[in-house]
Amino acid sequence: MTMSHEIDPPALEILALNAFSGAGEGLPPDIAALVARRRRSFGAGSVLFYDVPLKIERAEGAVIHASDGRAYLDFYNNVPSVGHCHPKVVAAVREQVGRFNTHSRYLCDITQDYAEKLLATFPAPLSNLVMTCTGSESNDLALRIARSASGGIGFVVTRTAYHGNTAAVTEVSPSSYKRGAPPAHVRVVDPPDPAIYGNNLAQGFADAVAGAIAQMQADGIAFAGLLVDTIFSSDGVFADPPGFLAPAVEAARRAGGLFIADEVQPGFGRTGAGLWGFSRHGVVPDIVTMGKPMGNGYPVAGLVTRPELLDGFCAAFGYFNTFAASPVAAAAARAVLEAIEEDGLIANAARVGGHLKARLTHLAGRTPISAVRGAGLYLGVAFADETGPRADIASALINGLREEGILIGAAGQYGNVLKIRPPLCVTAEHADRLVDAMERLLVGR
Amino acid sequence: MTMSHEIDPPALEILALNAFSGAGEGLPPDIAALVARRRRSFGAGSVLFYDVPLKIERAEGAVIHASDGRAYLDFYNNVPSVGHCHPKVVAAVREQVGRFNTHSRYLCDITQDYAEKLLATFPAPLSNLVMTCTGSESNDLALRIARSASGGIGFVVTRTAYHGNTAAVTEVSPSSYKRGAPPAHVRVVDPPDPAIYGNNLAQGFADAVAGAIAQMQADGIAFAGLLVDTIFSSDGVFADPPGFLAPAVEAARRAGGLFIADEVQPGFGRTGAGLWGFSRHGVVPDIVTMGKPMGNGYPVAGLVTRPELLDGFCAAFGYFNTFAASPVAAAAARAVLEAIEEDGLIANAARVGGHLKARLTHLAGRTPISAVRGAGLYLGVAFADETGPRADIASALINGLREEGILIGAAGQYGNVLKIRPPLCVTAEHADRLVDAMERLLVGR
Numbered sequence: 001m002t003m004s005h006e007i008d009p010p011a012l013e014i015l016a017l018n019a020f021s022g023a024g025e026g027l028p029p030d031i032a033a034l035v036a037r038r039r040r041s042f043g044a045g046s047v048l049f050y051d052v053p054l055k056i057e058r059a060e061g062a063v064i065h066a067s068d069g070r071a072y073l074d075f076y077n078n079v080p081s082v083g084h085c086h087p088k089v090v091a092a093v094r095e096q097v098g099r100f101n102t103h104s105r106y107l108c109d110i111t112q113d114y115a116e117k118l119l120a121t122f123p124a125p126l127s128n129l130v131m132t133c134t135g136s137e138s139n140d141l142a143l144r145i146a147r148s149a150s151g152g153i154g155f156v157v158t159r160t161a162y163h164g165n166t167a168a169v170t171e172v173s174p175s176s177y178k179r180g181a182p183p184a185h186v187r188v189v190d191p192p193d194p195a196i197y198g199n200n201l202a203q204g205f206a207d208a209v210a211g212a213i214a215q216m217q218a219d220g221i222a223f224a225g226l227l228v229d230t231i232f233s234s235d236g237v238f239a240d241p242p243g244f245l246a247p248a249v250e251a252a253r254r255a256g257g258l259f260i261a262d263e264v265q266p267g268f269g270r271t272g273a274g275l276w277g278f279s280r281h282g283v284v285p286d287i288v289t290m291g292k293p294m295g296n297g298y299p300v301a302g303l304v305t306r307p308e309l310l311d312g313f314c315a316a317f318g319y320f321n322t323f324a325a326s327p328v329a330a331a332a333a334r335a336v337l338e339a340i341e342e343d344g345l346i347a348n349a350a351r352v353g354g355h356l357k358a359r360l361t362h363l364a365g366r367t368p369i370s371a372v373r374g375a376g377l378y379l380g381v382a383f384a385d386e387t388g389p390r391a392d393i394a395s396a397l398i399n400g401l402r403e404e405g406i407l408i409g410a411a412g413q414y415g416n417v418l419k420i421r422p423p424l425c426v427t428a429e430h431a432d433r434l435v436d437a438m439e440r441l442l443v444g445r
Numbered sequence: 446m447t448m449s450h451e452i453d454p455p456a457l458e459i460l461a462l463n464a465f466s467g468a469g470e471g472l473p474p475d476i477a478a479l480v481a482r483r484r485r486s487f488g489a490g491s492v493l494f495y496d497v498p499l500k501i502e503r504a505e506g507a508v509i510h511a512s513d514g515r516a517y518l519d520f521y522n523n524v525p526s527v528g529h530c531h532p533k534v535v536a537a538v539r540e541q542v543g544r545f546n547t548h549s550r551y552l553c554d555i556t557q558d559y560a561e562k563l564l565a566t567f568p569a570p571l572s573n574l575v576m577t578c579t580g581s582e583s584n585d586l587a588l589r590i591a592r593s594a595s596g597g598i599g600f601v602v603t604r605t606a607y608h609g610n611t612a613a614v615t616e617v618s619p620s621s622y623k624r625g626a627p628p629a630h631v632r633v634v635d636p637p638d639p640a641i642y643g644n645n646l647a648q649g650f651a652d653a654v655a656g657a658i659a660q661m662q663a664d665g666i667a668f669a670g671l672l673v674d675t676i677f678s679s680d681g682v683f684a685d686p687p688g689f690l691a692p693a694v695e696a697a698r699r700a701g702g703l704f705i706a707d708e709v710q711p712g713f714g715r716t717g718a719g720l721w722g723f724s725r726h727g728v729v730p731d732i733v734t735m736g737k738p739m740g741n742g743y744p745v746a747g748l749v750t751r752p753e754l755l756d757g758f759c760a761a762f763g764y765f766n767t768f769a770a771s772p773v774a775a776a777a778a779r780a781v782l783e784a785i786e787e788d789g790l791i792a793n794a795a796r797v798g799g800h801l802k803a804r805l806t807h808l809a810g811r812t813p814i815s816a817v818r819g820a821g822l823y824l825g826v827a828f829a830d831e832t833g834p835r836a837d838i839a840s841a842l843i844n845g846l847r848e849e850g851i852l853i854g855a856a857g858q859y860g861n862v863l864k865i866r867p868p869l870c871v872t873a874e875h876a877d878r879l880v881d882a883m884e885r886l887l888v889g890r
Binding site for chain 2: 031034035037038040041042043044045047048049053055056057058059064067077079080084085090093094097098099100101102103105106107108109112115116119127128129130133134135136137140141143144165166167168170175176177178179180291292296297298299300307310311313314315316317318319320321322323325326327328329
């Protein structure tokens, strides 16, 4: 279970499973015992972070307290997005879980109130909400709605995309394949990386999407839609220039497909420019999927779409999700929306993210940092030199930062991109602590 | 959104959507307003129970308090299986949600403790647990593991089966199709109904399964497995005689397939004969899937399987589930296991279920009840006469019982089976109240 760095789940599992044979070497006895028990219970599904796995005791805000007595600054976890154990979310769950927690075929004020608050944050045509329990369920349903609406079956996604864990969603998640490749109805394009498409990123990416669609159609597969994470997180974080996505969305629609914006990573204010990543690009998706940060850890997710798309789907299939839209899920999710507003977290993401990006960019000149990318509090720091991508540096840095009391991970096709996505309540002082530690580790002072 | 009776989700949605055009007639103003708002927010996905939908205010044990000032006895909801707002589960969630709630790539005592407690309830070869968030995710993963292990792609399921809502699981859920039918790799057999297979139910059902497999293979589709809900709830509840499932499982294995036991409905003690429905049949599944009652409303689910099956799957695919195996999910689920034991709920399911079945069987002679089936607190009461199945009687009864302050639903291919699955804490007095009310409504006294 030991591993030398953190990457997004799929690549992570490859590395981690490879490393399992050496488990237990040099671990503190209590940790070694727990690791061994875990391996017996969870088997091949047990994947842990770090050479010496972390055992958590409690967490608050941007800080995780571990069983080794240390307080770790959390620059990894985007699920507790308004802060670990945010008092408002904790209170909402505690209150409602003792009142009632039923399925959604009874009326409920809290669920209705939340639906209206959430839908008010979307552009007008996106006026119907389907609540689910996970981002995977949201994307799974989005694929089905897109197929129903388009009459097609094929999707275009990016090379190292990750959209979730169901059978259908794994097919559109190339990064989940440890061997083999996605089926013929899934076509892969290079991510919107300036290093690939040069100065004309928007048109280059759109041309790649149009080309993939044309090839799919030439192979006799009808096109259903373009599905992207609007900050391309598992591809290595690509956010700029704002608006670059619009021509690709146009290309997908011209070919009769839908545009699905996966907001599981950038959504709920992380980019510092409004609640949704797609809005930075001036596009209105046909379907928007949401997940991780929606309930700050309570399992709640969903999608919004146009009513006519949902009508068409529901005419063919019954869809019911037992735990979704429950009053406790809605209470948690409503508290998250309120916390984002009351705590000024979008402005904080812009301010602290901007400060962090400026300092990292300044640091780049004296280190093997080849690019600093991203928006708000979703940043990617790429390491590369004349030999190519340097995953080894990202890996060493992740372990070094852990020693410095900072948790962080990596992303990208080559695992060479440090992925920065802390709870949105981190401060400029926290950001300074991260950059100072990176500076010490990279340039030795 | 109005509808005249409750059936399992899929058939329900057909009826409910058909009835949406007349929404609002004769509803109390506050309910009508909430229904209209809900229709705007949730669109075609909004499906409600009852002609006058219920708005819940609070719930405890087997009782739901609604906004109409009435206390309803709950004979429908199997998710709050140890009782609505069970104090032990509420306390566990309240405690852990304020401590930490992270993903499962850090070590956690609670999650490990729960995994060991849960796995101890399964026969030895089933020693690996994968936690998910919903029964749908569990069945989706089970299909993938079965395909990986068997090399096949085809599944055999029962005629009105419902196993969940993802793209892949909908394919093996014939009851979710409002039009069209499952794809060619899914083959349907009649449920284990004595009215279909006669006195030799076990062999008849096994022959049907073997025949469906043979036909699938003749069509060039490799067989992956047999997937059944071990109490056949959405088919209309078929539990007897115990052991009848064994020859069908044998047939599936002879053909190179796996046996997946879907315990989302019968699991966690509901049958009154141990924790798991499959154990009544003396079989050991290759994969067991769990859902609804596992966290008493907290979204937690999972599957258990043999380590070698999970190894094979994980060698090909990365699988990670963000919200699953979180400490709050594990705390809720552990409290459920403890409540089942401490409150003696398996014995209560056997005792109250036995009493209820005896009284219903006694009632059958004087009413259009054609069969009383089931085990423990999962009972099906079928209505039929010389004209055939009588869904109209089940429907009238469901609405009549609501007037009497009792919530209940229906199941079966024809919607003619009253489905009895209350929280496991119901008492003999509650059961008497149900049967007395049914007697008043059916025989007028």
